[in-house]
Amino acid sequence: MIVFATNNAHKLEELQQMLGDEMEIRGLSQIGCTEDVPETADTLEGNARMKADYVKEHYGLDCFADDTGLEIDALHGAPGVFSARYGGVAHDSDRNIERVLREMEGVPIEQRTARFRTIICLMQGDSCHMFEGRVEGRILTERHGEGGFGYDSIFQPIEGDGRTFGEMAPEEKNAISHRGRAVAQLVNYLLG
Ligand code: IMP
DSSP states (O other), rough: OOEEEEOHHHHHHHHHHHHHHGGGGOTTGGGTTSHHHHHHHHHHHHHHHHHHHHHHHHHHHOEEEEEEEEEEGTTTTTTTTGGGGGGSTTTTTTHHHHHHHHHHOOOOOGOOOEEEEEEEEEETTTEEEEEEEEEEEEOOOOOOSSSSSTGGGEEETTTTTSOOOGGSOOHHHHHHSSHHHHHHHHHHHHHO
């Protein structure tokens, strides 16, 4: 059994499917953790580590935690660790996108480079392993597509055919996405 330091049921289910019957995953509520787990570091790595450390320290269980950010070069890496609340309200994607588009007004296409990065920190026994998944792309000047969540409708991955993540089917996005790549490394490691 291993704990995934999240309350996101979708993430838990996805991971459990990838791990199959070989390893059971429990979320925070399933281990009785109802308090807010701190994530006040100023890097993705720091936040993933902080969440995993918290579970290890307070519950004594092996665990992993993730943190994801969108890093836009023209904004010097912002929103980065503040991706969830860049527009001022946590998890309000419309406001987050509006702020990004406003701050990037007039930036030419060749300077609109960006990437999503996901960090996963695994604490097993006394050892800590970090996994990173990233996908490079561009920030468009307006939204395209209704699918996905967060910044998907303005992020055009370099590896694709011009569509944004918001225009892709979930399987297509997962095959090249930051999270898909980080999770694949974690699963390989855990099952390897
Ligand atoms: P989290 O660490 O997975 O909670 O991600 C933090 C924030 O990054 C989310 O609230 C979204 O705004 C953004 N984000 C993370 N993953 C994605 C993605 O796959 N597409 C679009 N936005 C994302």
